[in-house]
Amino acid sequence: MKVSYYPGCTLRNKAKDLDIWARRSAEALGVELCELEDWQCCGGVFVAAKDEIATKLSSVRALAQARDRGQPLVTVCSACHNVIKRTNQTMRTDADFAAKVHNYMAQDPNHIAPYTGETEVYHYLELLRDVVGFDRVREAVKRPLTGKKIAAYYGCLLLRPGKVMRMDDPENPRVMEDFIRALGAEPVIYPARNECCGGYVVLENAQSAEKRSRTVSASATGHGAEMIVTACPLCKYNLVKSGSELPVVYFTELLAEALGVKEESYAE
Amino acid sequence: MQNKNERRREQILRISGVNPLKCMRCGKCSATCPSYDEMEYHPHEFVYMVETGDLEPLIHSASIYQCLSCMACVERCPRGVEPGKLIEALRLTVIREKDGNHMTADTIPAVIDDETPQQAIVSALRKYTK
Amino acid sequence: MQVTEYKPLIVAFCCNWCSYAGADLAGNNRLSYPADVKIIRVPCSCRVNPMFILRAFQRGADGVILCGCHPGDCHYTTGNYYTRRRMALLFSMLDYLGIERERTRVEWVSAAEGAKFAATMNDFVAQVAALGENKRLEDLRCKK
C-alpha cells in the first residue's frame, strides 16, 4: 500500500538514520512511503494559542497534499506527529480557525481546495499496529531480538494530549511494548516512560532538561532495561546528553535490524 | 496600567481558550509538573493569578520559560482547565510585546552543540520568540 | 381629543407546577406588573402547541410569553426540554414571517421566583410596547 510520508526537518539532518531505517523497513513490510513534495518544517512544537495561524500552515499544506493524493499521512518523528495531528484536530473542530487558515491559503500560488481535516494522520507506530498489524511484523522478522530487555520511551509528544492524539492510553500505553514484543525482545515497563525528557528547554535551561532525562534513564535502568528505544530525535539527544548509561536508539533502527534490512541501509 | 493589565488578561483568556473559573484548586497540575522545582510560580498559581488578574509578577518571572509544554497538567487536570495552554498564552503575550523576545538567533550558537537536533532549535525559537 | 396610551396585549402561558405558582407568589408578595399580561394555565409548558401562539398573534396579541420550570426541574421530567426545542423552531419561523423575535419569549420561572416573574413581565411588556402593535399576522376578520 501507498501512504504519504512527512519526514520533517530533523530526519533530513541530524536524524537521517531514523528516516532511512523507516523507509527500508516499510519497504520490507510492503508499505510504500511516498514523500510529500516541497514539504516544510512543522515548526517543531504545536503552539496552542488560538490566534497562531501562520505557524500551522505548513502542517495544513502537508495534510491537504495527502488528502489530494487520497492517502493517509505518516510521520516518524514524534514532534512532527504531535504538531500535524493536533493541527488536523483543530482544523476539524475549530471552524473559526479553519476559516482563517483558508483565507491564508487562498493566497497560495498553488491554491488548493479548502482543507477541513479529512486526512488520517498515523504515526509510524500506529501504521505498524493498525494498518500493517504487529502479527505481520512478527512474521516478517528475520533476526528476532530475543532476550533483549528494551525500555520503550514515549516521552510526552506521542501521547499527549490524549484526547487529541488518540494514540494509546496516555498513562499506561502499550503500543511500543507490543512493537518490542513483535520484534522478539522483552519490553521493560517503567513509570517514567511517559514523562518529559526536557524537550526544547534544553536550550533555555540545560540543567532542567538534564534532570528530566536522568530521571527517565534512571527509571529505565532501575527496572532492568538494557536499552532505551525512542521515536523522537530530541528525546534521544537529551537522554544521551544527560549521560544515560543505556544506549538510546530509534525504534526504526531496531525494526530494521530485526527485519534484516539494517546493513542494506548502511550501504547507502 | 490597569487597562493594560486587563487587556493582557483578556488576550490570555481568549487565545488560550482556558476558563480559569473551572479550576477547583486541587493542585494536581503542580503535583504532576516535571519543572516544578525550576519555577517560582507553579501551574496552579498561574491559573489562580490569571483568574484574579495578578499578572505582573508572572510576566517578570522566569517561570514562564520553564514550562516544557509536555501537557502532563493538561492530561491529568480533572476539571479540564488546561494550565499548559494558559502558560503558553501568557508567554506569547509577553514575547509579542515590544522587546519581548526571550531568545534571539544570536544567542543560539552558544547553547547548541554538534548533535543538537534542528527540532530543538526551531522549537525553542517558536516558544521564546515572536 | 383624548390620547390613549398604547397598551399591548400579552398572552402568557404558565405551567401549573412552577411558573403559575411563581405568578401566584408574585401576587402574594404584591409585586406589580402591567395588567396587559393575561395568564393561561397549562399543565406543562410542553402542552403549548405552536398553534396556540399563532392563534394568539392571529387574534391580535402583541406578544406571547411562555413560562415553564427550569431545565431539569420539570414536574414531568422532560417537558420543558421539548418546549425549548419546539419554541426555538417556532420562533425562527415567526422571525421568517416577520414577527419580531422580541414579541416572543420562553422564560424559566420556578415556584419560588415570584420576583423573577414580575420582573420578567415588566421587562417583556416594555419590550413589546416598544415594538408597537402587531399587525403582521393579525387577521382583521377576527376583530370585532
Next chain:
Amino acid sequence: MQRIGVFVCHCGTNIAGTVDVKAVAAALKNEPGVVFSTDYQYMCSQAGQDMIKEAIAEHHLGGIVICSCSPRMHEATFRKTAAAAGLNPYMVEIANIREQCSWVHKDMAVGTEKAIILGKAAVAKVNLNTPLTPGQSPVTKRALVIGGGIAGIQTALDIAEAGFPVDIVETKPTIGGKMAQLDKTFPTLDCAACILTPKMVDAGQHENIRIFSYSEVTAVKGFVGNFDVTIKRKARYVKEDVCTGCGLCTEKCPQKKVPNEFNLGMDNRRAIYIPFAQAVPKVATIDPDYCMMLKSGKCGVCSKVCTAGAIDYKAKDEYIEEKYGAIVVATGFNPISMEKFDEYAYSQSKDVITSLEFERLTNAAGPTQGKLLRPSDGEHPHTIVFVQCVGSRCEACSEKGKEYCSKICCMYTAKHAMLTRDKYPDTDVYVFYIDVRTPGKNFDEFYRRAVEEYGVHYIKGMVGKVSPEGKKLHVQASDLLAGKQLHIDADLVVLAAAIEPDRSARPLATMLTASMDTNDFFTEAHPKLRPVESPTAGVFLSGACQGPKDIPETVSQAGAAAAKVIGLLCKDHLTGNPCVAHADEMMCNGCSTCERVCPYGAITYVEKEFRMPDRTTKLRRVASVNEAVCQGCGACTVACMSGAMDLRGFMNRQIQAEVDAICK
C-alpha cells in the same frame, strides 16, 4: 352550549379593593351560555358554597366559573362543592382574579377590565368542558424490592413488618450487598457485619419476605398497583431448598483458582462456593464458568460429597412471573474502574488498591484475616498514601470520571486512616485531599480525631503520579499550603475511587420507564419534596441508586421508601387523574411520535379493526393511552402530527377558546 353560573368573590377587600366585583359579575352575565351571575363576600365560606349549590340546583347549571383566588388554593374546594350539588367536579373553572389580578394591579379600572377578561376566558373554557370521571384500578398488595443490599433489606423489612408480602430480587448468590464487604462503619466504628447480618437473618426468616437470590428482573409490564414482573432465576446448580449450607462441597471442590469477587479478586475461591459465612440464603452456588463438571463433564466431586443430595448439574434458568403493586429500586453502586487513572499505576502495581479493596484487607474475614499486608509481598506497609477524589468531581465532559462528589470517600478515608494508625502506630499515613467534606452528625468530629488524636497527615493537594520503583511506590504530589511538590516513598497507595450506579440500573430504568439523570442515577419525583419516589407512579427509590449515600442516609431513605409503599398498598383502589391524554382513533395515523415523547411509557400502539365507508374492515395501528399511567403533561398532544392526541381538561379547543377570549 352549557348553562353556566358565574360566582365572583370579594375575598373581603382582597379582590373587591381593586376590582369592581359587581361590574365583573354584570359584564360576565352577558357572555354566551351564562344564565346566572352573582358576587359574594367569601365564596369559599360555608355560606358561599351553599349559595353555589343552591344556584346549581335552581338554575340547572351545567358548568360554573368561580372568579376568586388561585386554583392552586381553592380549586379542590369548589370541585367538592359542585360534586355535592350533583355537578361533575370537572365542570368547574376558576378565574384567578386575586393573585394574578387584584393583588398585582393598583388601579380599579384596570383591575376590573382584566378581571372581566379573565372571567370571559374561564367562561369560554367551561363552555367546552366535558364531565370527566377518574378511572379506578385495583392494587396488588405485594411489593417487589430490586436489590438486596442494606437499602433493599431495610425497605423489605419495613414493608413486611407492616403486613404486606415483599419479594427481594438480588443478582448475587446472597443478599448483603456492599455493606457485607465493609469492615467498620463511620463515625461510630461498629463492625459492619455485626449490625448487618442480624438484618439479613431477619429478612431471610420473615414470613412476609421471599428472597430470590441469584436472580434478575427481566421484564416489567403494567402500571402502579398492577405490575407484571418476570424474574429470571439463574441456574445455581444447587437445589436451594435441599442444600443445608454445610460448606463441605466448597472445601472439596478441586477447582481452587477462581478469583473471589467477594474479596475483589485478592484471593481465590472454589468453583462451588458460598460467598461468605453469614450468607443469606446460606446455599452453595456453582460457578458455571469454572466448574469442570459443567464445562467438560469430568469431576462431580461436589455431588459425591453432598450428603443432602442438593447438587443438580442439569439445572436450567427458570423464569417466574409475579404481580406487584409497587416496585422499589435498590440497585446500589460500585466503585468506578481505575483503568483511566493509570497515572496512579493501579494496573501497574498490586500495591495500589482501591478503598473497597483496603476494606477487605482490614476485614477479619478478608484475604489476610484482617492483617494489613501489602498484596504484592505480604509485608506490613509502613507508609500509606490515601488519594481522595479519584474520578469524582471531574469536569462535565470528562471521559474519565464523574462530575459529582461521591460523598462517602472523605469519611471512609478518615476511618481507614484512623484505624490504621490505631492498629499500627508505626505506620505513617498521608491523606491527600482537595476538600474534606464532612457534613453529617458527628462526622467532622470524627475527621478531627483522625488528625488530632491519631496523627494522620492530612495534606491539601492532589497526587500527580505514582511510580512503582522497586518495592516502593514513588508518590509525587502537591502540598498546596506549603507551596511544595512532595515526593513520598510509600508502601501502599489507596485510591478513593468515585462510585457509580450499578450497571444493571440502566436497563432496569428502561423496563420501568423510570427516568435517570446523565450519570445513570435514578431521578426522584421532586428533589426536595418527593425524594424517594420516582416520577413513574408506583416505582420508589431506595439507597445509592438515587445518588451517592452513606449507610445512615441509605437506611433512612429505605424506611421512607417503605412508608410510601405501605401507603400505596393500604389502598384497595387507586383513583387516577382524569385529565389525561386521549387519542382520537379515527384521526390517528399510527406514526408512533407520541409513544416516543411520552416520559412515562403510557402510550402503546394497538392493532384495531375499523369499518371503512365502503363497508370493508381495515386493520389499523392506533395509539392507546393507559390512563392509569398517563400523568397528563400533554407532550404527546403537541408532538401528534395528525391532531389525534388531545388532553382532557386542557383540550386544544379549550385552550384556543381561552386565547380567543383574551385576545378579543
